[in-house]
Amino acid sequence: MHFQLTEEQRALRDGTRALLAGRFGRDALRAAVDGAGLDRELWRELGAAGLFGLCLPEESGGVGLGLAEAVLVFEECGRALVPGPLVATFLAAGEVEGAATGETVVTTPYNGLVPWLDAADVALGDTAGAEPLSAPVDPLTPLHRLPGGERTRPPWRATLLYAAEQLGSAGRTLDMAVQHAREREQFGQPVGAFQAVKHLCAEMLVRVEVARAAVYAAAVTGDPVEVAAAELLADQAAVQGARDCLQVHGGMGFTWEGDVHLHLKRAWTRAELGGRARDAEEALAASL
Amino acid sequence: MDLTYTGEEEEFRARLREWLGGVLPTLPAKPSPGDWPGRRAYDTGWQRRLYDAGYGDVHWDASPTTRLIFLEETERAGAPYVGANFVGLLHAGPTIAAEGTAAQRERWLTPVLRGDEVWCQGFSEPGAGSDLASLRTKAVRDGDTYVVSGSKIWTSHAEVADWCELLVRTEPVSAEVPKHRGITWLAMPMDAPGITVRPLRTLAGSTEFAEMFLDEVRVPVDNRVGAENDGWRVTMVTLSFERGTAFVGEVVACRRVLGELAAHAKKSGRWDDAVLRRELALLTAEFGALWRLTQWNVSEAQASGGVPGVGGSVFKLRYSHARQRLYDVAAGVLGGAGALDAGQEWTLDRLSSLSYTIAAGTSQIQRNIVAERILGLPKGGR
Numbered sequence: 001m002h003f004q005l006t007e008e009q010r011a012l013r014d015g016t017r018a019l020l021a022g023r024f025g026r027d028a029l030r031a032a033v034d035g036a037g038l039d040r041e042l043w044r045e046l047g048a049a050g051l052f053g054l055c056l057p058e059e060s061g062g063v064g065l066g067l068a069e070a071v072l073v074f075e076e077c078g079r080a081l082v083p084g085p086l087v088a089t090f091l092a093a094g095e096v097e098g099a100a101t102g103e104t105v106v107t108t109p110y111n112g113l114v115p116w117l118d119a120a121d122v123a124l125g126d127t128a129g130a131e132p133l134s135a136p137v138d139p140l141t142p143l144h145r146l147p148g149g150e151r152t153r154p155p156w157r158a159t160l161l162y163a164a165e166q167l168g169s170a171g172r173t174l175d176m177a178v179q180h181a182r183e184r185e186q187f188g189q190p191v192g193a194f195q196a197v198k199h200l201c202a203e204m205l206v207r208v209e210v211a212r213a214a215v216y217a218a219a220v221t222g223d224p225v226e227v228a229a230a231e232l233l234a235d236q237a238a239v240q241g242a243r244d245c246l247q248v249h250g251g252m253g254f255t256w257e258g259d260v261h262l263h264l265k266r267a268w269t270r271a272e273l274g275g276r277a278r279d280a281e282e283a284l285a286a287s288l
Numbered sequence: 289m290d291l292t293y294t295g296e297e298e299e300f301r302a303r304l305r306e307w308l309g310g311v312l313p314t315l316p317a318k319p320s321p322g323d324w325p326g327r328r329a330y331d332t333g334w335q336r337r338l339y340d341a342g343y344g345d346v347h348w349d350a351s352p353t354t355r356l357i358f359l360e361e362t363e364r365a366g367a368p369y370v371g372a373n374f375v376g377l378l379h380a381g382p383t384i385a386a387e388g389t390a391a392q393r394e395r396w397l398t399p400v401l402r403g404d405e406v407w408c409q410g411f412s413e414p415g416a417g418s419d420l421a422s423l424r425t426k427a428v429r430d431g432d433t434y435v436v437s438g439s440k441i442w443t444s445h446a447e448v449a450d451w452c453e454l455l456v457r458t459e460p461v462s463a464e465v466p467k468h469r470g471i472t473w474l475a476m477p478m479d480a481p482g483i484t485v486r487p488l489r490t491l492a493g494s495t496e497f498a499e500m501f502l503d504e505v506r507v508p509v510d511n512r513v514g515a516e517n518d519g520w521r522v523t524m525v526t527l528s529f530e531r532g533t534a535f536v537g538e539v540v541a542c543r544r545v546l547g548e549l550a551a552h553a554k555k556s557g558r559w560d561d562a563v564l565r566r567e568l569a570l571l572t573a574e575f576g577a578l579w580r581l582t583q584w585n586v587s588e589a590q591a592s593g594g595v596p597g598v599g600g601s602v603f604k605l606r607y608s609h610a611r612q613r614l615y616d617v618a619a620g621v622l623g624g625a626g627a628l629d630a631g632q633e634w635t636l637d638r639l640s641s642l643s644y645t646i647a648a649g650t651s652q653i654q655r656n657i658v659a660e661r662i663l664g665l666p667k668g669g670r
Contacts, residue, residue: 001297001353002290003580003587009289068289178663193666195652198659202605205658209602213581214573220291229573284569288550 003216005072012065013072019049020080026259029081033139033262038084038105038119046082047102052093056100062093067157071164071219078168078238081262083140085116087154087161087273088124096122110158110273112151114144125152138265154275156227160218162274163230166238167208167215169263169270173238173245174204176260180249191248200244204237211237225287228280235277238267291583293353301357307341308365315368321494321636328406328448331371335403344401347377348385352586356536363540372445376400376407380453383473387514387522396451396475408449410440410476410500411523417442418653420455421467421520425502427456427474429509434458434474436482436505442647446485446498452476454507459517471519475511482506492639493630535607536582542614543575545637549621558621567617574610578603601654602662608644608651615641 005013023045032039046052054070056062070090077086085107089099098104098121107120114130117123119142130144154162178201181192191197211233218230242264246253253260271277293301315334319326338344346358347370363369370377381400384392399405416423425438436456443452452475459470476483482505487495514522550568553559585599615638619627622634629635645651659665 001293001356001583001587002591003583004591005289178665181665189668190666192659193668195656198665199652199655201663201665202655202658205663206602206606209599210574210577210581210606213584214577216289216584217291217577217580220289225572226576229576232570232573233577278566280573281566281569284572285550285565288547288568288572 003220009069009072012069013076016049016051016073016076017079020076020082024080024082029259029262032083035139038116040105042082043084043105044102047100051077051086052090052102053100054090056094060094061100066219067160067222068216068219070161071215074161074164075168075171075215078165079172081140081169081172081259081266085120086165087158088115090161091155091157092122092124096124109146109152110154111276112146113273114146115141115269115273117144118142136269138262138269140262140266141269143269153279154273156222156224159231159275159280160215160227162270163211163215163218163227163234166234166267166270166274167211169267170204170208170211170234170237170241173241173260173263174201174208177201177204177245177248180252184250197248200248204241204244207233207237207241225284228275228283231275231280232277232284235267235271235274239264239271242267293357297353297357300354301361304343304358304361305365307343308361308367311337311341312365312367318368324445324447324495328372328445331368331373332403332406334368334371335373335377335401339402348382352590356583356586359537360540363537364544369537369541372406372448373400373403375409375444375449375453376405376451379409380407380451380475383453383522383525384475384513386525387473391510392475392513405450406445406448407451407453408443408446408478410443410452410454412442413439414441418650420523421471423455423457423471425454425456426460427458427472427507429458430506432509433506434472434509434512436474436476436502436507438502440500440502441488442497443485443500444497446478446500447487447495449478452478452500455519455523458519465517468520470517471523472516473513473519473522474507475513476505476507477511480505480507490640491642492636494640535604536586538611539575539578539582539607542611543579545614545618545634546572546575549618553621556621556623558623564617564620567613567620571610571614571617574606575614578607578610581606601649601657604648605651605654605658611644612641 023042050063051073053062054065054073055067058064085105088108089106092106093100096104096106099106104122105120106122106124107114107116108124109127114123114127117127117130129147133143133145136143181197181201182190184191214230214233218226242260246260246264249258249260252258316330319330343358346355350358377400381397384396400407411420413423413425425436425440427434427436434456454474454476456472456474457470458472459465461467461470482503484501485498487498489495546568553564558564581603585603588599615634618634619638622632626632627635660667
């Protein structure tokens with residue numbers, strides 16, 4: 001049992017983080033918030049880097065890696081808040097022409113919602129009559145709603161990849177909170193010296209590490225019950241982590257200029273797209 | 289990332305499982321919770337069986353993964369846990385093994401492993417709980433002995449122990465001696481003159497720990513583990529064991545309890561209550577993840593070859609609260625009179641779970657450790 005990242009997995013994670021920091025840093029993120037639409041050039045670069053074809057066999061033009069590696073890469077995408085229908089395009093690689101290379105953007109409805117429908121080249125599944133939400137809460141995820149409250153449960157791989165993104169976002173908001181707590185001074189000392197702030201941050205880390213164990217284990221075993229557990233714990237880590245990060249930032253956290261709200265809104269959005277909590281809970285209860 | 293075990297490890301598991309299947313039906317009946325001499329005999333008897341079968345030293349010498357398998361299998365089979373041997377096997381023993389001289393290891397380790405001798409822990413004092421370094425029980429050197437006076441509290445298993453791992457102050461706190469220095473680790477024989485033990489009754493009605501009054505108790509200098517005034521560092525070795533691996537078996541036990549709760553709820557019809565079902569589902573996610581986190585930590589310890597580090601605080605924080613939630617939900621499963629009947633095992637477990645966020649470092653102290661040592665937030669500002 002070597003339940004640790006291998007050298008190659010560390011390199012993949014670090015490489016992805018470096019690529020995203022260079023290509024989708026803070027300026028690019030804020031430009032996207034200001035309404036640039038889907039960045040097709042970035043999409044193609046992600047495809048060229050092997051993100052979408054990561055699990056395709058090499059003879060089909062993929063990288064030939066497993067789900068554990070995909071989870072690490074999606075965790076980084078979650079950290080960086082990369083916009084776009086990443087999960088649907090990833091799962092369509094090998095089936096939809098051009099998805100693996102990032103030439104084709106693919107979306108699909110999950111739980112009655114379709115992200116990025118107007119920007120996508122291909123929509124898998126029935127999207128007839130889908131109506132756009134006039135003001136989606138996450139400025140980086142345009143959404144359509146299917147008529148009649150119809151919903152399709154996402155396949156477990158989609159749920160797992162959304163959980164991986166949630167994990168990345170939770171890790172990022174923890175880092176942001178800790179950095180702010182070290183730098184921001186009040187009453188003559190960094191606010192991170194106060195126990196009330198310290199304990200918020202400590203609980204954030206605990207949630208991240210518990211969610212990480214669950215998400216990585218689910219990626220290794222592929223067990224549907226473990227995927228359900230990973231989903232619940234990662235959603236909790238991302239949503240509560242963003243809320244706590246916002247709290248640590250005080251008034252700055254409540255501004256549009258701060259990035260914290262982008263993590264919270266995306267976490268809410270992913271929690272809807274990745275699967276319904278009630279379905280996950282029933283799956284877990286059924287295992288008892 | 290890999291969650292499979294080697295052939296050798298699987299062989300160990302199969303052998304252990306077979307042995308447990310043979311030995312468990314031959315165990316005597318479990319003594320009642322208040323019968324301490326009975327519990328001592330039961331727990332040391334189990335330890336002796338493990339020793340004779342070659343599993344006596346599994347907490348010390350085996351690889352972390354082997355230890356994990358041992359704890360998983362024994363708990364799954366419903367075998368006794370360390371019980372009265374807890375301090376000897378998981379605190380004092382590993383500390384002596386790591387920090388003691390050859391003669392000390394020779395004297396104390398085998399009796400612990402064979403279940404011949406039981407240890408208790410004399411760390412906390414009425415004025416030094418979470419702030420352990422503020423302890424005041426003093427030891428004055430008199431030739432070849434230390435003369436110890438003071439009092440200790442929360443001394444688990446004191447009534448039935450042969451030895452006490454005792455922290456004493458050998459140098460008063462001053463401008464030159466900060467409180468973390470000047471502390472010494474001693475092995476005190478519990479039959480020495482001058483020791484008075486007074487059991488404390490817990491809110492669960494049990495007497496698993498005691499107050500201990502020390503009136504000029506003479507302890508040979510040869511019983512000192514580590515250097516004089518270096519006891520704090522020695523103690524940190526002990527505590528990292530406590531936080532690292534002490535709860536592994538319990539996570540497996542909690543997962544078993546979840547299954548029992550579900551079975552009970554299905555029989556009583558409470559399973560149809562969606563809120564209760566949801567709570568059980570969340571706990572299933574929780575304890576499943578805590579088990580995976582345990583494997584992660586063990587795997588890390590195996591890779592680094594060191595004693596468990598501060599990662600144990602992350603685990604302990606989450607686990608202690610999850611355990612309390614588990615038995616709150618158990619009360620919901622029992623319902624009404626069942627939840628209020630202290631004769632019910634789950635109710636007793638609910639009561640004793642209240643100690644988990646306090647013992648071995650309160651949750652508040654653990655959060656400080658996580659924030660300062662892992663996240664690097666500034667000290668101070670208590």
